[in-house]
Every structure is written in C-alpha cells, then in structure tokens.
Amino acid sequence: MATIVKHIESGHRYILLGTGYGAFQSDNFRFFSEREGQIEAAAVCDNQGTIKWFNTCDLQVVEIDGQPIGEIEGIDTLILE
Numbered sequence: 912m913a914t915i916v917k918h919i920e921s922g923h924r925y926i927l928l929g930t931g932y933g934a935f936q937s938d939n940f941r942f943f944s945e946r947e948g949q950i951e952a953a954a955v956c957d958n959q960g961t962i963k964w965f966n967t968c969d970l971q972v973v974e975i976d977g978q979p980i981g982e983i984e985g986i987d988t989l990i991l992e
Contacts, residue, residue: 912976916955919969925955930967 914927933952951967972980980986 913974914972914976915974916953916970917973918965919971923957924973925957925963925970927970927972928954928956928962930954933964 915924916927917924930951930953932949952964953967953970954962954964955970956962974980975983
C-alpha cells in the first residue's frame with residue numbers, strides 16, 4: 912500500500928515516495944538570507960508516475976495503506992502540541 916499526501920495549497924493528492932534534505936548554496940546574498948543550508952524535502956509522484964519535490968511543510972498526510980489518517984487506531988495519542 913502507500914502513503915497519500917495532499918499538497919496544502921493546491922489540494923492535489925500524491926503518493927509519498929520518500930523524504931530527505933535538499934541542500935542549497937548561494938554567493939548572492941541579495942536574494943538569499945543564508946549562504947548555505949538544508950530544507951526538508953519530500954519526493955512524491957502523481958497518477959502518471961511523474962516525480963515532484965515539495966517542501967515537507969507544504970504537505971499533509973491524508974491516508975496510510977488505504978486508511979484515512981483520522982481513522983488510524985491510536986492516532987490521537989501521537990499528536991503533540
């Protein structure tokens with residue numbers, strides 16, 4: 912089965928392939944506030960298999976292995992505020 916995520920801004924749903932870090936480096940400080948760093952990134956694919964990358968802050972998990980996230984037993988104990 913799969914983990915399905917929703918792109919928060921567009922509402923499009925994707926299959927989550929994996930997560931990691933994207934690195935960046937710039938010598939142009941006029942456009943970037945930092946010289947180098949990392950961003951949390953997620954690889955997803957659409958129903959055509961096209962791979963896309965998103966910042967993890969822009970995604971929301973909506974389904975795991977065919978079960979909506981809110982219906983997973985014990986999910987309420989995992990939420991930390």
